[in-house]
Amino acid sequence: MSTPYRQDMPPAGGFEAIKYKRNLPFRGPGGVVILAGVTAISAFGFYRMGKGNLEQRELQREKVWSRLHLVPLLVAEGDRDAYRREQAAVARESEIMKDVKDWEAGKSVYNDSRYRPSNTIVVL
Structure with a gap:
């Protein structure tokens, strides 16, 4: 009835090595x-x-030069417009004051010969 005692032993050739190192897959560069x-x-x-930046600087330089070259044209157009307005104002004044004796249309209200342009407000 009694069986002889048998101890549990390692297999022949031993156990395989324990894998304790990390074995992570390659994940990118x-x-x-x-x-x-x-x-x-x-x-x-x-x-x-x-x-x-170089291109923006060149465009800015070009814009400045174009404005510099347009200034004489814009000044001439402004002078033409001012002359036209002044002539129209003189015509209106002469029409309004035609019945007043010794009235000179367009004559300056100042008693000197210095030129004073009319004060106009330009609304853009």
Whole structure:
């Protein structure tokens, strides 16, 4: 009835090694590759920004020069408009004051020969 005692022993050749090291799969590029990519993208962005700044500076210079060259034309147009308005005002004044004796239309109200342009308000 009694069976002889039998101790549990390791298998022949021993147990296999315990895997205690991390066995993680490769998940994307390393830090150096990411840093190189970010540096390359930033360098390209700064390059494009510099080119854009040069273009904006050139456009600003062109705008300033075009305005400088348009100033004589705009001044001449303003002078023509002022002359036309002054002549129309003199015509209106002579029409209104035609019945007043010794009235000179367009004569200055000042008693000197210095030129004073009429004060007009230009509303844009």
